[in-house]
Structures are given as C-alpha cells and as structure tokens.
Amino acid sequence: MVIPCSKSHCSPACTIQPSASASNRRWKIANQDLTPVRAGVDVKRIERAVVLAAGLGTRLKWLTTERPKALMRVHGEPVIAHVIRRLVAQGVREIAVNAHHHAEQLQRYLGDGSAFGCHVVISHEPSLLDSGGGVKQALALLPGDGPVAVWNADVLSDIDVQALAGAWSQQGAMIALVANPDHHPHGDFGLEHGRVVADGSPRYTFAGVSVWDAGVFEAYGAGDAFSLTVPMRRLIAAGDCSGKLHHGEWFDIGRPRDLLRASRHQGR
Template identity: 40%
Template sequence: MKAMILAAGRGERLRPFTDHTPKPLLPVAGKPLIVWHIEALVAVGIHDIVINHAWLGGQIEAALGGGEAWGAHIVYSPEGEQALETGGGIYRALPLLGDAPFLVVNGDVWTDYDFSCLPLRLDGLAHLLLVTNPSHHATGDFFLVDDCVMDDSPDAREARLTFSGIGVYSPRLFANCEGGRFPLAPLLRRAMARRLVSGECYTGHWVDVGTPERRDEAERFLWQYS
C-alpha cells in the first residue's frame, strides 16, 4: 500500500509560526510533525509516500528529500501557491498513488494508531478512522453504524464521532472528478449514501495539532511517553 501525507495547508491557526515555516515542519517533541508520520508508516512496512505541498513547499522537499533518512521513498505533488483542498489535492496526486487503495493521513494530526490495522482492500470506496470527539469538536462529524460510516443515523440514540483525517480510499472514489480545487467531504457523503464507506472508532491517543495549544498538548504527551 502507498500512503499520502496531506501537507499543503497554510496553517492559519498556527500563525505566526507558519509565516516562515510550513506547518508540517513545525517541531513537536524534537522533530518535525511530518516526520512522526513518516516513521510510523515505515514502521508498518509502508515505504512509498506521496506528499503534497503548497505554502513554502520547497522547504518541505529540502528538509525531507527522497526519504532515504527514514527508509522511505518520498515523491511530491506540488500544488503551487494556491492549495487545492483535500479532494483536489488527492485527485492531482492519483497518478503517483496507483490503482490500488491508498492511505491518506492529514499532516496536522498526531496519533499512536497502528496503521497496519487499516484494511489493504476495500469492498466499498473508502474506510475512515473515527475518534471520540475532542472538546473543540464536541458535535462530531459522522455516525458509525455496524462498521458503516453514515452522515445520518436511523437511531436517534447514536452519537456522531469525529473524522480523524486518516482514511483508506479507492481511486474509484474520484472517478467522476475533474482537476482543480475541491473538498473531499462531498465525495465521501455521496459514497456514504450508497453505504460504500466503512469505518472504525479508535479510542487511543489522537490530537489535531492545528493550534498552538493543541501542539503543546501533543508535545507534552510525546515527551512523556516516547
């Protein structure tokens, strides 16, 4: 399986730190955030990694190179100055990702989830890793009903869970798309309506490292346990 790390975001909530350093290169517990992902992927045998970038993307390529330092093979999908959003960014990188399902990881999250637990094959179009709702996103995103991710639940007692930013996608999810800037969520919701999105809930450690405060949270945990 190949993996893609999404690294094209501007990091507005982390300014001024991201004015001169792209968000994936911000240090967390002694190493750039994106390196935690690279190491975790390589540790489970995923060596072929695609990284998209936009804002200050040249710094990312200069820092990571071809990935040899971590036993990875990294290729890049540059998007220019204007990031293509998640859907458009993945679509642009499809020629680099191949015909099989591939893993996508948001570059601004940290987790101790074991990527080897994700499915290598899909019966549908996507498999999403959901997490319990953090305090800053208490209402969640999607329902998980019988291992199927849904935008609506027939059971009013069900609670929404938060999408972790980690998923496995079939290239067929993007079959009717055209190049350009577009979000991923509408594609997922259409697939959910056809019951073609499976999922699981992870209750371990996961942090959206999107603000200075949550970056500090991830750093405290990593210094203590890594």
C-alpha cells in the first residue's frame, strides 16, 4: 500500500508555473473510464486537497537525509510541484501540505502557493500523526466544509479527482485503485460493482489518491495519530467506500529506481 508511513533545498526560482510543454501535456487528464453519476446525486466539485508529505522517505535512503522526499526532483522539478500543478489544473484552489522531515524546506519552496495559482498552507507535525492523523490536522487549516481530495506527495499520476468525485455517491470515500505493481503483488482490496471490498479477487493496490467526505474525520480527536487505512477500512465494512480502477499513468516514487523511472518517463 502506498499510504505514507507514520512516521538540496530547491530555490523558489524553480520552474513552477503551468507549462504547455509536451512533457507537461503528458500529465493531462487521460483516464475517462469512470462510472456515471447516480441520478439525483448533487455532485460537489473538489476545491480542497491535502497533500501528504510528512514521511521520512526512508526507502530513498541517502537521497532524503538532508531534504524531504517531496522535494526530490523528477525531470528537473520537485515531485510536489508536479502534484500541486496537477491538482490546480483540475480546479483545486485550497491545498494543505502536511510536513515533518525538513518541514522548513517545504515551507520555503511552496510559500503561499501563489506561484502555482492556489493557496497553500503547511500543516506542521512536530510529532508524526501518520496519514490519517495528518489529514485530520490539515483539514482544520482549510476553508470550507466540502469534500476533500487526499493525494500522496510521492505519487505521480494523471488521476482526475473531479472525475473521481463525479463517479462517487458523495458519501464516505472514493479511492483510486491500480493494477498491482511488482513491489506489491498481492494488492490491498477487491472491487465489486464500484464498491471496495476487503476480500475478493482480483485484488488491486490503493493508488494513494482519494476523495473524502470531510465529516468522516470528525470521529477522531485532534492530535490523534492513525493511518488513513483506519477510516478507510471502517467505511469498507459499512459499504461506504467506492472505488475506481485507474488505467492511466501512475508512479509511486518510493525507491531510487522509481524516481529514475518516473524522470525518464516525464522526459520522453
């Protein structure tokens, strides 16, 4: 599963403005195979997102000793810049980024998000809150009360959060799933008629991108440390977790070879 664990600086002059280059176009929305919206469902656009960037990046070894994993470069640009630009291109305007390891570097690089065309706030975690606790804390920093997208900072993909929301019942959560990568051959969940199930075959891997009813996190206390899989599995048991298999581009930047593979793909 690619949910972050619980647990050199880039200059602000880095290229972070939206680009019409061929390499950037490859990250445009490609996956349109989405279940039609149910009749009568009032679809709310996703305008808020939490980017999970607090992990220590231990699988990247020496590359993250002096910088956060989210500032590792893919084809000359930090991973988190690709993620934020992707969200902004889809209409997200309010983004909270959780940070722990070298949090000050992320703060300096991202600033207030204006260079990306959005508003960014850093949710600093002096003690790691794990992925679910990180979302809980970050939500308190975002305006509004609508649904929220959650995107792992080490995932590069052309997944479209607005399309996920459009195929969602607006209850519980909607998660993107992908075919199992080599490093996770047994997958995480099954998928039956658009509902995520704990068992079942075939099994798929959680893609690290999801859309949530923010009210789900009200059941947890401020400062609680818990994995995102805790509310996810609760929703699955209740039949309130929808899922969609993504057939487009997807890279989990967890190891040095993954970073190299994504950079080569982006540079083609």
